Amino acid sequence: MNRAGRPGLISLAERTRTISASSAEPPVNRERLLYEAVRAVAQAEAAVSRFSSARVPDVSTDLERLAMLHGSGDLSDGEFVAAKNRIIADREVERLN
Template sequence: MFRPRRRGPGLIGTAARTAVIAGTATRVSGNVAAKQQAQAQQAALADQARVQQAAAAQVAAAQPAAPVPAPQGGDTLGDLERLAALHQQGALTDGEFAAAKARLLGL
């Protein structure tokens, strides 16, 4: 007897191939989603660090500089010269220099 030859994988072969393709697609999409989630978490952590650094910088900028203590003793001219030197070096702002000078002169 002559049997006709099958052409193609048949029903079970097609189902098996479809299952393999679906499983592979699921695995790949799961890996992509995991990578995207990890990148999003890293970006969120980086944003949070930037916000914390900016907040720390604002707090540091808002804090007043340490006041210049009034010098003890009677060398007013020497004290004024030291204050002027600190002001020229940039260690004292204009306001701090004026306040310290006023204290020295008793104003």
């Protein structure tokens, strides 16, 4: 104990060493962790590509979203008209291709 009545540095270091030595965790296998991380990333990329390819562009959904933004005041009248025209024009181009 030090003068303030708290454990000193030596006793704290000894306690830390004892706790870390009694840890029940097995040693880390870096190759296994790397394999699992790469596998998780590959699974996430596959899920994203499945989601992206499954989404069908829907004009009505986009226009409803714009109407909600316009109604809430997040889009001005001019911004609403410009965005609406852009969505319709983009869909026309997609339809023609």
